[in-house]
Amino acid sequence: MSDLEQRLRRLPAFPHPLPVLDAAVLPDDPTVLFRAWLDAAIESGERQPHAMATATVRADGTPVARTLILKDIDADGYHFSTHRSSRKGRELALRPRTSMLFFWREFGRQVRVTGEAVPLDDAASQRDWEGRPSYTGTPNPDWQRYALRPDEFEFMQAREDRQHTRIEYRVGPDGWRHDAVRTPAG
Numbered sequence: 197m198s199d200l201e202q203r204l205r206r207l208p209a210f211p212h213p214l215p216v217l218d219a220a221v222l223p224d225d226p227t228v229l230f231r232a233w234l235d236a237a238i239e240s241g242e243r244q245p246h247a248m249a250t251a252t253v254r255a256d257g258t259p260v261a262r263t264l265i266l267k268d269i270d271a272d273g274y275h276f277s278t279h280r281s282s283r284k285g286r287e288l289a290l291r292p293r294t295s296m297l298f299f300w301r302e303f304g305r306q307v308r309v310t311g312e313a314v315p316l317d318d319a320a321s322q323r324d325w326e327g328r329p330s331y332t333g334t335p336n337p338d339w340q341r342y343a344l345r346p347d348e349f350e351f352m353q354a355r356e357d358r359q360h361t362r363i364e365y366r367v368g369p370d371g372w373r374h375d376a377v378r379t380p381a382g
């Protein structure tokens with residue numbers, strides 16, 4: 197075993213004690229659970245609890261991810277913003293389906309939010325641009341605010357015995373349905 201492998205194996209994993217996700221009392225609306233977890237992460241004081249990895253797919257099928265900031269959640273979906281001419285902006289124009297992955301390590305919690313990224317109008321994009329700390333008074337027509345309209349969520353609550361609790365929500369004709377995910381997890 198290499199030195200690096202030994203050092204990596206010795207690193208502390210999840211904090212103790214971990215919260216428990218009770219699969220018997222889940223809300224019908226996944227955003228209610230998402231908000232509870234996001235609020236807990238914000239209140240804990242952890243840095244950038246609104247940062248997440250957003251995955252897109254290149255034209256050749258290669259998946260790529262990068263960190264972005266969640267800007268808001270409303271009826272349109274989960275908001276984020278970037279340059280339309282960036283690589284991710286071009287990838288989203290071709291293939292608007294995307295996944296956001298949040299990891300709140302102090303709670304052993306991970307959430308994947310999947311759906312279609314819908315570009316919002318110019319007014320929303322410019323309001324967002326003007327609200328950035330680096331704004332100098334010049335509009336930026338390349339700046340785009342999007343809302344990911346979710347149709348799927350996976351919530352994972354880590355457990356010390358590694359029998360992590362995973363709950364999937366999927367939207368259907370009658371609204372959201374949820375179920376335990378039973379495929380193997382780490």
Ligand SMILES: Cc1cc2nc3c(=O)[nH]c(=O)nc-3n(C[C@H](O)[C@H](O)[C@H](O)COP(=O)(O)O)c2cc1C
Nearest residue numbers: 244247262263264265276277278279282283284285
């Ligand atoms: C904590 C953090 C937050 C970031 N937030 C954003 C963001 O909200 N929007 C953005 O365009 N880039 C953000 N970035 C930079 C992106 O990760 C990425 O490097 C950049 O947008 C170019 O991505 P692309 O080449 O895949 O288009 C952030 C990076 C970090 C580390």
